[in-house]
Amino acid sequence: MPAVNITLQPRPAADASVDHAIQAIVAGASTAETCNTDLASGPWDFDIRPGYGPGSSMGDVIPTGSPRQGELPREYRDASEEELDARIVAAKATLGERVVVLGHFYQREEVVVHADYVGDSFQLANAAKAHPEAEAIVFCGVHFMAETADLLSRPEQAVILPNLAAGCSMADMADIDQVEECWEQLAEVYGDMDAVDADGLVPVIPVTYMNSSAAIKGFVGRHGGIVCTSSNARTVLEWAFERGRRVLFFPDQHLGRNTAKAMGVPLEQMPMWNPRKPLGGSSAADLADARVILWHGFCSVHRRFSVEQIEKARIDHPGVRVIVHPECPMDVVDAADESGSTDYIRKAIEAATEPTTFAIGTEVNLVQRLAAQHPQHEIFCLDPVVCPCSTMYRIHPGYLAWVLEGLVAGEVLNRITVPADVAEPARLALERMLAAKPPAAPASGWENAS
Ligand code: SF4
Numbered sequence: 001m002p003a004v005n006i007t008l009q010p011r012p013a014a015d016a017s018v019d020h021a022i023q024a025i026v027a028g029a030s031t032a033e034t035c036n037t038d039l040a041s042g043p044w045d046f047d048i049r050p051g052y053g054p055g056s057s058m059g060d061v062i063p064t065g066s067p068r069q070g071e072l073p074r075e076y077r078d079a080s081e082e083e084l085d086a087r088i089v090a091a092k093a094t095l096g097e098r099v100v101v102l103g104h105f106y107q108r109e110e111v112v113v114h115a116d117y118v119g120d121s122f123q124l125a126n127a128a129k130a131h132p133e134a135e136a137i138v139f140c141g142v143h144f145m146a147e148t149a150d151l152l153s154r155p156e157q158a159v160i161l162p163n164l165a166a167g168c169s170m171a172d173m174a175d176i177d178q179v180e181e182c183w184e185q186l187a188e189v190y191g192d193m194d195a196v197d198a199d200g201l202v203p204v205i206p207v208t209y210m211n212s213s214a215a216i217k218g219f220v221g222r223h224g225g226i227v228c229t230s231s232n233a234r235t236v237l238e239w240a241f242e243r244g245r246r247v248l249f250f251p252d253q254h255l256g257r258n259t260a261k262a263m264g265v266p267l268e269q270m271p272m273w274n275p276r277k278p279l280g281g282s283s284a285a286d287l288a289d290a291r292v293i294l295w296h297g298f299c300s301v302h303r304r305f306s307v308e309q310i311e312k313a314r315i316d317h318p319g320v321r322v323i324v325h326p327e328c329p330m331d332v333v334d335a336a337d338e339s340g341s342t343d344y345i346r347k348a349i350e351a352a353t354e355p356t357t358f359a360i361g362t363e364v365n366l367v368q369r370l371a372a373q374h375p376q377h378e379i380f381c382l383d384p385v386v387c388p389c390s391t392m393y394r395i396h397p398g399y400l401a402w403v404l405e406g407l408v409a410g411e412v413l414n415r416i417t418v419p420a421d422v423a424e425p426a427r428l429a430l431e432r433m434l435a436a437k438p439p440a441a442p443a444s445g446w447e448n449a450s
Pocket of ligand 1: 057106142167171299300301302390
């Protein structure tokens with residue numbers, strides 16, 4: 001694979017596997033706690049059932065019509081961890097540069113070890129873009145990430161999501177029909193949404209987090225809006241306020257609130273939009289005064305973190321450094337020492353020169369991997385209950401082996417394609433983000449030595 005400007009990282013020395021930890025809990029070999037013992041089963045046990053499956057999103061309502069995964073052939077369900085590992089290695093060796101495997105930071109360790117690149121969703125989309133020679137991009141992440149990779153890759157390249165049931169409960173909370181309806185209701189309050197006032201500002205600029213469907217990114221692109229990541233949300237909001245009187249931010253209320261609050265926007269000027277209520281549950285007067293209208297969405301992984309967990313960490317580990325993701329609720333971000341994206345968290349730990357105790361508020365797979373990679377520090381997840389992202393965990397090595405061996409046999413399985421009429425405005429929204437502040441892509445991820 002050609003050299004790409006990505007930092008090489010040491011492979012974990014200790015067992016970073018969340019799956020092994022869960023298996024030990026279920027077998028009674030560990031006194032730790034998991035949020036659902038079904039996590040020890042293969043995800044194929046849940047593919048045909050309604051809902052997101054065990055894990056942090058198991059209490060969320062999955063939208064009707066969400067993609068489902070067909071039955072995984074028995075040979076992959078019955079194979080041992082070692083056999084799947086060997087089959088994945090063999091298939092990748094056969095395919096060579098014809099395939100690029102991408103692994104999100106939150107993927108299980110058994111999948112990440114096979115990834116050519118590991119990073120956040122945008123770093124990985126850029127890694128896909130950096131390999132125009134690859135026929136296929138296997139995205140070990142969730143649905144919206146595969147869509148973004150499809151937007152940024154060549155039309156001939158097939159982007160593959162190993163398990164179609166790997167959606168994202170947060171992205172699903174902003175449904176395109178609800179967003180269109182919201183826009184119509186806002187037009188009744190603000191009038192012509194394209195009209196500029198005496199200051200040259202339109203009434204509303206829509207801003208969507210990267211963690212949203214391509215349809216939402218397309219909506220934003222069509223209405224003069226922009227995409228943001230957790231790394232550049234402030235820069236993007238500044239861009240939006242240069243063009244609009246206010247911002248409609250979706251789907252994550254917490255990232256929107258935490259970012260706008262840090263910019264000095266008062267909480268009373270950040271009404272929530274609940275799509276099940278007229279005018280989102282706010283009054284016309286509140287909407288007239290609004291600076292940021294927050295969509296009623298959240299990440300079920302980051303919603304699990306609490307101020308009580310931080311207080312306990314400070315008592316149990318005097319001097320602990322608490323870093324949380326900005327998808328956490330505002331009181332948690334306020335109680336932490338720092339907040340930042342997955343990349344921020346990773347770099348903060350790497351930059352610590354003295355042995356340090358870190359309590360981290362983000363998905364447990366990344367935290368356990370960081371702990372294994374940095375044995376000189378004590379690193380633990382703020383949430384004492386082992387509860388991975390339900391949908392990220394749907395990507396099991398069995399599915400990865402299945403799609404890779406499919407490619408070897410000349411079959412493209414689980415291809416994700418964004419329709420052209422959605423792709424064009426969605427790319428526009430992404431390009432606006434790049435122009436607002438070009439990221440140092442994809443240098444912040446890491447390239448596996450394997
Ligand atoms: S961690 Fe949260 S935002 Fe990320 S895929 Fe899981 S539910 Fe979605």
